[in-house]
Amino acid sequence: MESNLHTDVVVLGGGSAGIAAAIAVVRKGLRVVLIERNAYPGGKATAAEVGTVCGLHKFNKKENAEYLVRGFAREFAELLQIKSNTSPLYNADGLHYLPYDIEAFKNVSIDLLNKNNVTNYFNSVLKTVQTVNDKIVSVSVIAAGNPINIQVKAIIDCSGGSSISRAAGLPLIESEVYQAAAQIFTMTGIDETNEGRLGMIVMKAVRLAIDREELAGFYDRVYIVPGSLKNNTVSFKVGIPLVVTYAPGNIPELKTVARSFVENLSQFLISHVEVFKNAVVKSIAPDVGTRIGQRSTGKYILTEEDVLQCKKFDDAIANASWPIEEWGQNRRVSMRFIDVDDFYQIPARCLQSKNIDNLFFAGRNISATDAAIASARVMGICLQTGYAAGCLAAAAATDISMADAVAQIQTDQI
Template identity: 40%
Template sequence: MAVENNQINTDILIIGGGSAGVAAAVASARMGVRAMLIEKGPFLGGKATRAIVSTICGAYFRSEGAALRHAHVGFPKEFCGRLSVASGTEPFTYVEGLRFLPYDHQAFKLLCDAYMLNEKVQLFLHASLSSVGMENGIIDSVDAIALDRRVKIFPKTVIDCTGEALVATLCDLEVLKDETYQASAMVFSLTGIESADFENLSLSVRRSMKRGVEAGRLHPELEKLSIIPGSLKNGSAFFKLSVSRAISDELNKATELELFAREAVSAVHTFLKAENGPLKNAEMSVVASELGIRTGRRSLGKYILSESDVLNCVKFDQAIANGVWPIEYWGHDGNVNMDYFNADDCYEIPADCLMSADLGNLYFAGRNISASDRAIASARVIGTCLATGYAAGKMAAGSVLKRDANEIIQEIKSELLNV
């Protein structure tokens, strides 16, 4: 893809380099079309690396049995396998038969980089979307700021993997939104921990936080602190502090939340060093570079995935991904509500959840697929995002190649859902 006068022609433009965006780029490139990905940050991985989520959920079926069953074959399984090796981790079994993969966030970054290089995706880091041009019901141009200069891109198709329905918003299209969204979380790690027992340390931390709030030494908003399962090893662990303040679409709300979260992490660390025995010598090692905001605006597709679809494990003729994670909804009291469907089963996400209801060449994947607030509380997890991203990339490439859409969907089912 030659760049002339800061103008670029490409077959597929992917906006957002999180799990879904990386998967979409890989799928597009493997179909033999020109794929370009723009990412606003300095590295790939999205929430997985910037917010250090630390676990891949949605990659395995929930089961009380001993056997591990992948939610998808093909690229999602490939990605998790490579990440497991690079991180030196294995899938972790948790409560209610939930399985997830702990990972090293630096390994996640490097794996995403490797995919972009190996698949010859044209990657622009430090590149932000600024405007979208439309004509006759399709996107015909996109303006971006690539670090310090303007770039105009002429794509044949666009895939929105921003997690915020940014393309639809800039096009003034209808989006799915709520007055407030799920509570967020800030992740940080401590070293020098004098305990190797996850359960005992978790209980000790919960008790310390509760006593601190009751004694007036900690603000009540800071009580909900947990250790990320699977992260405690060699005297280090990752912690997740629930940030109960309301999240909305209000202008600049994210800045307020980021400032509060960083100060909160510092206060919690100082308190635990003084009040918790196993953490008396613990030092801060890593603080996530951004707050872990779980959900936001979603794109309006040809179908809206519903809570009923999720809980009843509904299947679709044109399915392109499996959902295996329960509805995980974090309230503003810092508590989580888990709504489970049957173990060893899944719901399916149809292709229409990834296709714009308004624009003929706009697709989406990841946290901003067409889904209700309750449905996205399940479908937002990384394992599912890898699948919807790959599916969106393949569907978009099929459109560019003028392949039959139903044929492409059947190929996706064969590649991903033959579990």
């Protein structure tokens, strides 16, 4: 028997975007229900154990990271930095990123959600969406096994794959080729303390084994998660040699291929590389890291030109400087950079549904082309679009104009 609930705003998905969105709604004085499939918040940040937050800082060649983001994104990053006991790293391209501890990300998120009185439904999934006259009026959810119908004034899709747009039969922005997926796993018992040197040791051994045909060619798709080597423990990210299609069965198949990659690579390292001789696999991230899914169609579609030409918008709700980062089915990642010390903006229209008045999007399913989302998907930007979507949805639920809501976001957040 389905129970009924009324709230102001529903947020679907408790990743970095959904956490920010739900907190924004509460801070605007409204009730919110956050629905998350996993038993904990964080989305890819925790379930795929991504390990560094990108998109928080200015793009420049200065050694000390300078925040590009303000408002909630910065508040979250500062708490995460303290709880993870880390500081931002910097690479030769001018990119700054914050390594974090996975448990710290979960704890900071849970603390913030609880302190802000967000109603969380973990272990819960969206079933259907009911629409009347271009408005979503309710959603049906299975919350920890129990069917619930939730009546809403506004709704935010932070599902990473446009679950609400799909359930409502709305037009989607689909990729012709999705970016390659990755699996993150952690090994402990490693007898090396320098991360750069460890990377070179691993790569040299793997390349030699590939040349000798002891390992297949794709095993060179292995990277150390930056800043992860601590206490003889390190995390690796490996590129999965299987195309992401999202066809039925694709995710389980990616998972199976990823597990076999981790098993074979770790066994190889333990048996062939001196510094791994006492090592073991400590953990494998529960989620396969799929980078980009389907996006929802908004009032504006952010483009590659907007990103690369650092376009500014009157209705901007986020500042961003991360490059267009594209991972294909080969080892090298392609990075297309914006101008040093510049940034582009994301307009509020990328967060507003083209078809449904009270539907908003945030995170990696905002309205953007393949190339634009390859930049805008990083977490520093998801935190900003999440918070902004929360403010816009709260405005929609209380008949505040979008123009006033955007002006307030610009004052408080960017």
